[in-house]
Each structure stands twice: as C-alpha cells, then as structure tokens.
Amino acid sequence: MTVHFIGAGPGAHDLLTLRAVRLIEQSPVCLYAGTYLDDEVLSHCPPGAELIDTQRLNLDDIIGHLGRAHADGKDVARLCSGDPSVYSAVAEQARRLDRAGIPWDVTPGVPAYAATAALLGRELTVPEVAQSVVLTRAQKDSTKMPSTETLAAFAQTRATLVLHLAIRHVRRLADELVPFYGADCPVAVGSQVSQPTELVLTGTLADIAEQVEAHGLTQAAVILVGWALRAEGFVESHLYQSRCAP
Numbered sequence: 001m002t003v004h005f006i007g008a009g010p011g012a013h014d015l016l017t018l019r020a021v022r023l024i025e026q027s028p029v030c031l032y033a034g035t036y037l038d039d040e041v042l043s044h045c046p047p048g049a050e051l052i053d054t055q056r057l058n059l060d061d062i063i064g065h066l067g068r069a070h071a072d073g074k075d076v077a078r079l080c081s082g083d084p085s086v087y088s089a090v091a092e093q094a095r096r097l098d099r100a101g102i103p104w105d106v107t108p109g110v111p112a113y114a115a116t117a118a119l120l121g122r123e124l125t126v127p128e129v130a131q132s133v134v135l136t137r138a139q140k141d142s143t144k145m146p147s148t149e150t151l152a153a154f155a156q157t158r159a160t161l162v163l164h165l166a167i168r169h170v171r172r173l174a175d176e177l178v179p180f181y182g183a184d185c186p187v188a189v190g191s192q193v194s195q196p197t198e199l200v201l202t203g204t205l206a207d208i209a210e211q212v213e214a215h216g217l218t219q220a221a222v223i224l225v226g227w228a229l230r231a232e233g234f235v236e237s238h239l240y241q242s243r244c245a246p
Helices: 018-026 038-045 059-071 090-100 112-120 152-156 167-181 207-214
Strands: 004-009 027-031 050-053 076-080 105-106 133-137 160-164 185-193 199-204 221-225
Touching: 004 018, 004 059, 018 076, 018 105, 027 059, 027 133, 038 199, 059 076, 059 090, 059 152, 090 105, 105 221, 112 185, 112 199, 112 221, 133 221, 152 167, 167 185, 167 207, 185 207, 199 207
Parallel strands: 004 076, 004 105, 027 050, 027 076, 133 160
Antiparallel strands: 160 221, 185 199, 185 221
16 A cells, blocks of 8 residues: 655646556545646546545644555555645655555656746746746745745845745735836736636736736735746857857
C-alpha cells in the first residue's frame, strides 16, 4: 500500500500527467480538494472508489483517512492542486506518514502559474528584463512568513513575481509593489485556469485590484507581476544565435 501525492495541476483532467492518471486509476481511495479540481479529474478513479473531499478536513482528519486505507491495504491517490512542491502541505503530511510507517511517493503536476502563463502566451523570463521567477505568497491570514522573506525584499530584484494565496489582498500588495515596479507594470491574474470557469485578468498594478474586486475573486487564483509579461521591449537571447564564426 502506498499514499501517492499527485499533482493535479490547475484542475483540468487533461493536464494530468500519464503517471498521475495511471496511479489514480489504480487507487481505490482518493482524497482531493474540491475547491480546486474539475469534477472530470475524478472520472479517472476506478469504479466504486472511496472519494473524500478534504476542503473541510484538518490534518488529523486527513491522516486518519490515510491510516485507515493503509490498514485496509488500499493505495491512496492524494490529489494536490498544482504541483506538490509548492504550497501543498505535503511536507507535514509526509512527516506524519513516516512516523506511522506508511509508505508514500510524489508525482509532479502542472503549476497554476505555468498554466496561466501559457494562456497568456508569455514567457516569465525574457532577456535583460527578468531572468528569475519568485514564487511567494501573502502574509496576512496565513502561516507566518520567515522574517527574511518580505515582499519588499523580493520586489527589489524586479524579478517576475508569482503570488499565491494572495488574491484577497491584491489591493494592498499592488500598493506595496508600485514603488519597485511602477504603477504601469503589467499584472495578470489566473483564476481556475484550464477549468470551465477559468478567468484570466490582465492589467497593471494601478488597476488590477479593481478588476479582481469587480469579478469577486476570493480564492483559487494566482497573481503574476513583472515586466516580462509585456510582449515587447526585450532583446533577443544568445540561445538561438549562430554559433558559426563570421
């Protein structure tokens, strides 16, 4: 028996990896976060599978379900939104599983920010504009951030920022970023990207908060900030330049 932590991507059933689909099909128990997944993802579960929505469960509840599946000798598909390497709480679940002697593994998935960038048709790293992408989140109403990881510190680099768990604070965050990027800096917001209800907003630090509030977005959204989102204004890289001597 194994608990399979599976990156379910941004929620679309056809953005799962082949490995993810195979593991889901073979697991008689599936734990998933209903807030973030398209119902079609669960169509990969085998007939009669036990489906458990975790959106209202605490860590003890989740580990309890995993422990019972282990006692019954049943593999578990533990679906995580996006990719398990970022903001998935895999680390704390895995620590408890290790203590209980329950085997587990991880299958990567498509991050929501990558799906949003794909819809926009934008590369987040463009020559001489931004060569780094910072994945971070908001501080308020969530686990305390390390003192060294302030938004201002990241913004000083002018790297492309990907803000998770931050949509409720978009106005405050935009105001904090204006001194570093400028009010006209491009911003994109991806909500439930790749699902039937997907919404992508584009604007600037000056107007994105109004758009978010007008659409009533409060969860399941990622914010992209940076000048790399602009279609023009960058040089060509050396990657595809001729390597032949003149």
